[in-house]
Structure formats: C-alpha cells, structure tokens
Amino acid sequence: MSPSIELCGYKVGPGQKLFVIAGPDSIESEDMALRHAKLLKEMTSRLGVPYAFKCSYDKANRTSGKSFRGPGLKEGLRILDRVKREVGVPILTDVHETSHVGPAAEVVDIIQIPAFLCRQTDLVEAVARTGKGVNLKKGQFVAPKDIVHSARKAVESGNPNVLVTERGATFGYNNLVVDMRGFAQMREAGLVVCFDATHSVQLPSSGDGQTGGERKFVSLLARSAAAAGIDALFTEVHEDPDRALCDGPCSLNPQMFEDVLRQVLAIRRALGHEPA
Structure with missing residues (x-):
C-alpha cells in the first residue's frame, strides 16, 4: 500500500501536512451544521491545515x-450538500449499509466505514468502488496489525485512498x-x-442506555x-458539548x-513531521 494517499485534493501521509477532520x-x-462548518473552516484556514467537515445524517448504532x-x-x-456548496468545504459522513453508499457518494468527498462494521466486506468494497476517499475506522475489537486486511479489501477494489x-x-x-x-x-x-481523539475517550454504554x-x-x-x-486528526466539535444530542461527553467546544x-501541530513541528 502507498505511503501517502489523496483526500479531497490533498496528499495525506508521512511528510505531508496534518489532515484535519472535525x-x-x-x-x-x-443551521447548526452550517454554523459549525463555517467556524471550523475559518479556524483550520487560519492555522494552515487541510480540513474536511464531518457530520452524520443517521447514527444507526446508538x-x-x-x-x-x-x-x-x-x-x-x-443538508450536507448545502454545507458543501455554501461553505466550500469537503464533506465526510458515515454509511451503515450498502444501499446508502450510492446516494452518499453523490454528495460527500470521504465516506466513513464505522468501527463496528470495519470487517463487513460488502460495505467496504462498495464504498471503495465509489472512488471517494475512504475513512476506515478500526474496530474496538481489532488489533492494529489486523486492520490491514480490511484496508486491503478497499485497495483491491481499486481504491488506494484509504x-x-x-x-x-x-x-x-x-x-x-x-x-x-x-x-x-x-x-x-x-x-x-x-x-480519533474524541471517540477514544468514550465509556461505551456506561450510562442508562447512553455512552x-x-x-x-x-x-x-x-x-x-x-x-x-x-497523518490525520479526527475530532468531534460542538458549540455546547453538554447539550449535544449525541456523544456530548466526548466532544470539544471550538x-x-x-x-x-x-498543541498537536507544535509537537509535529518539534519532531519535524509538519512541513512549513
């Protein structure tokens, strides 16, 4: 597999700028989606990092x-199509079944495969065949060395941008x-x-029917x-995390x-990982 990939027109990988998904x-x-996309685009532009706006249309795994x-x-x-057109920002969203892949590919730039579904061959291959960027979440039950097999399913379907x-x-x-x-x-x-710095601090299903x-x-x-x-940082951002309708306890305010x-960029620069 390639040491670098292309997402939304940006090279992503070792020696490239940090790619931010938020x-x-x-x-x-x-209105909430538009507001967040505008704010985050301005912030990442000011900090000089490539950026894609992430948001889900259906959380099927609550x-x-x-x-x-x-x-x-x-x-x-x-709504995501309007955000893309009006704000001028690439879009990432997740799909939970193969029937959603085609419609999502007509709008978004990166299609995400949820962690719980990372081994679902039909879904991985369908997403890969769209030619869109693929964000493959590593399952909470998958060893780092084993996720390569899921990634290969996408690459062998003709899509190197995983x-x-x-x-x-x-x-x-x-x-x-x-x-x-x-x-x-x-x-x-x-x-x-x-x-993914925010989902990594989840306490799954630790509340009364809530995470x-x-x-x-x-x-x-x-x-x-x-x-x-x-090579990239994924973060959930909400203007008022304590009132968010999903994953508020993990989310950051702007x-x-x-x-x-x-802080992440400063560390990367100190280590020589972030180009000027």
Whole structure:
C-alpha cells in the first residue's frame, strides 16, 4: 500500500501536512451544521491545515433505540450538500449499509466505514468502488496489525485512498484504551493513519442506555498520538458539548479544539513531521 494517499485534493501521509477532520457528531439542524462548518473552516484556514467537515445524517448504532439518530438519509444528504456548496468545504459522513453508499457518494468527498462494521466486506468494497476517499475506522475489537486486511479489501477494489482511523480498543466493560504502539504497527504495514481523539475517550454504554466519555483526556491522548506519529486528526466539535444530542461527553467546544490542534501541530513541528 502507498505511503501517502489523496483526500479531497490533498496528499495525506508521512511528510505531508496534518489532515484535519472535525465537526459535530450528528446533524442536529441545518443551521447548526452550517454554523459549525463555517467556524471550523475559518479556524483550520487560519492555522494552515487541510480540513474536511464531518457530520452524520443517521447514527444507526446508538446504545438505545430511543436515542437521537439524525435527520435520515435524504434530508441529511440535502443538508450536507448545502454545507458543501455554501461553505466550500469537503464533506465526510458515515454509511451503515450498502444501499446508502450510492446516494452518499453523490454528495460527500470521504465516506466513513464505522468501527463496528470495519470487517463487513460488502460495505467496504462498495464504498471503495465509489472512488471517494475512504475513512476506515478500526474496530474496538481489532488489533492494529489486523486492520490491514480490511484496508486491503478497499485497495483491491481499486481504491488506494484509504485512511485508517484509531478510535480505541475495548478494555473490559464500558471502557476503551489507546495503545500508542499501534500507530507504528499500522504505519509499518503501509497504512496512512488517523487518530480519533474524541471517540477514544468514550465509556461505551456506561450510562442508562447512553455512552459516556472523559473529555478531560482528549488533549492528553491527542498529544501522545502526535508524538507517536499520525497523518490525520479526527475530532468531534460542538458549540455546547453538554447539550449535544449525541456523544456530548466526548466532544470539544471550538476553543478546546483549537487548543488541542495547536498543541498537536507544535509537537509535529518539534519532531519535524509538519512541513512549513
């Protein structure tokens, strides 16, 4: 596999600028999505890093069937299309079934395969065949050295532009840990690697039908990952995380996110990983 890939017209990999993926977990409203995309585009432009806006139209894997899922496929993609056109920013969203792949590919620039579905061959191959960038979330149950097999499914379907995202490994019940050795192991396998700094602090299903999180550790883990060696950073950002309809305990507000991003960039520059 290639030591670098192309996402949204940017080279991503060792020796390239950090690629940033950020936005709210889910589309809560059209205005909310537009507001966040504009704010995050301005911030990342000011810091000089390539950026894609992320947001989900349907969270099909919530702990409880009563939890907020989003506006759904048709309305959600309409909103993301408007964000893309009006804000002028590339879009990433996730798909949970093969029937959603075609409609999503008509709008978005990067299609994400959720961690729970990273071994679903039909889904991985369908996403790869669109020719869009692929963000393959590493399952919480998958060893770093083993995710290469899922990535190869996409590459062998004709798509070399596969980003693999670490988002923590299951550590007993209701907890995740991040093994920093995994970044080196995945890179040694020829993968281009992203770190999801916010989902990695989840406490899965630890509440009453809800997933909790430890936001206070996001910065620590992001700095550690930057030192270990990553090519991209994935972060969920919400203007008021404590009122977010999904994954609020893990999300950062915009100022927190900017602080974390500045710290990550400073570490990369100190190590010679971030080009001028």
